[in-house]
Amino acid sequence: MNLASKNLISLFEFIHEKEKGFPYANGELSQLLRGISLATKIINREVRVAGLSNILGSTGYYNVQGEEVKKLDEYANEVMIKSLNLSQSVALMGSEENEEVILSNAEAKYVILFDPLDGSSNIDVNINIGTIFSIFRKVNENCNLEDCLQLGLKQVAAGYVIYGSSTMLVYTTGAGVNGFTLEPSIGEYFLSHPDIKMPEKSNTFSINEGNSWGFEENLKKYLEYIKIDDKATKRPYKARYVGSLVADFHRTLLKGGIFIYPASKKEPNGKLRLLYEANPIAFLAEQAGGLATDGNKRILEKQPKELHERTPLYVGSKQEIELIHKFLNETIVLQ
Ligand code: AHG
Ligand code: MN
Ligand code: MN
Numbered sequence: 001m002n003l004a005s006k007n008l009i010s011l012f013e014f015i016h017e018k019e020k021g022f023p024y025a026n027g028e029l030s031q032l033l034r035g036i037s038l039a040t041k042i043i044n045r046e047v048r049v050a051g052l053s054n055i056l057g058s059t060g061y062y063n064v065q066g067e068e069v070k071k072l073d074e075y076a077n078e079v080m081i082k083s084l085n086l087s088q089s090v091a092l093m094g095s096e097e098n099e100e101v102i103l104s105n106a107e108a109k110y111v112i113l114f115d116p117l118d119g120s121s122n123i124d125v126n127i128n129i130g131t132i133f134s135i136f137r138k139v140n141e142n143c144n145l146e147d148c149l150q151l152g153l154k155q156v157a158a159g160y161v162i163y164g165s166s167t168m169l170v171y172t173t174g175a176g177v178n179g180f181t182l183e184p185s186i187g188e189y190f191l192s193h194p195d196i197k198m199p200e201k202s203n204t205f206s207i208n209e210g211n212s213w214g215f216e217e218n219l220k221k222y223l224e225y226i227k228i229d230d231k232a233t234k235r236p237y238k239a240r241y242v243g244s245l246v247a248d249f250h251r252t253l254l255k256g257g258i259f260i261y262p263a264s265k266k267e268p269n270g271k272l273r274l275l276y277e278a279n280p281i282a283f284l285a286e287q288a289g290g291l292a293t294d295g296n297k298r299i300l301e302k303q304p305k306e307l308h309e310r311t312p313l314y315v316g317s318k319q320e321i322e323l324i325h326k327f328l329n330e331t332i333v334l335q
Helices: 011-020 028-048 071-087 120-125 209-214 217-225 245-255 274-287 318-328
Strands: 058-062 068-070 090-095 110-118 129-137 157-163 167-172 177-183 188-193 204-206 258-261 291-293 313-316
Touching: 011 028, 011 177, 011 188, 028 071, 028 110, 028 129, 028 157, 028 167, 058 071, 068 071, 068 120, 071 090, 071 110, 071 120, 071 129, 090 274, 110 120, 110 274, 120 129, 129 245, 129 274, 157 245, 157 274, 167 188, 167 245, 167 274, 204 245, 209 217, 217 318, 245 258, 245 274, 245 313, 258 318, 274 291, 274 313, 291 318, 313 318
Parallel strands: 090 110, 204 258
Antiparallel strands: 058 068, 110 129, 129 157, 157 167, 167 177, 177 188, 258 313, 291 313
């Protein structure tokens, strides 16, 4: 395909255009997104040859989450931190892999939370993984942890990169959701999925039913309901579960459906982290016309208390989230 023949818009031309209308636009946000873009291109290069470079497997130690740190987790984390420091565009960073926040350029006006490598359990088996980020404007001149503990509603930008059959960057600044595909021979992201809208309804559900022994009864009733054979209501639903939030959400964003990581006896607050998994995913979902809750309230209205706190996550098509809430709030009976 002759790239010149297509009127391709690069990520930076797009940001530059968009930022013209962006309040407080002085290029710092595009500088920050440039830092993320560079980091993810470097991570992408390692991901694409992971089997050949000594980047597979475990580091042998455990992070603040008590989870085994894979070599690519550590590598992606180092690349994100270095690239963001070089961009001079963040005052503070919070990473899944670091117990405390990381100070960067005190003069900068943004703070960033990120999951440098999402879906670590899939790295060694060549299944889609990703990087997730969430950006706020700092609230304190001498910014500190409190600047990271803002309501998700306050995010100025959020997005992810999915290292899949192609590498895509999907982000929002609150004016819709746009997807960019990396053209590896040029090393540039180009607009490929403008103004993404999540289908209002779709019969695909995504949950790890291996944990169902510990699910609340109403969730079990919902899972029974969607498996009943009833063509009129497009049941049974299709089951799809990758085990990488970025991959399961990317499918839900484009095709609709529902992704659930609920609270359970095994994980009373769920497994996913509010600041650098649920909040950015919820911002994207709502910007694309979907919904995201913790089973009770809107994710974006949850007041974070800790950097690594976890939350249950129900995210997806508007009608699918409304349906499951009828079960969770017991306003529906099995038909
Ligand atoms: P991370 O690799 O950053 O720790 O995230 C993994 C998360 C998320 O990507 C995925 O949805 C979930 O873990 C899968 O958990 P289970 O393996 O318990 O289903
Ligand atoms: Mn993750
Ligand atoms: Mn991770």
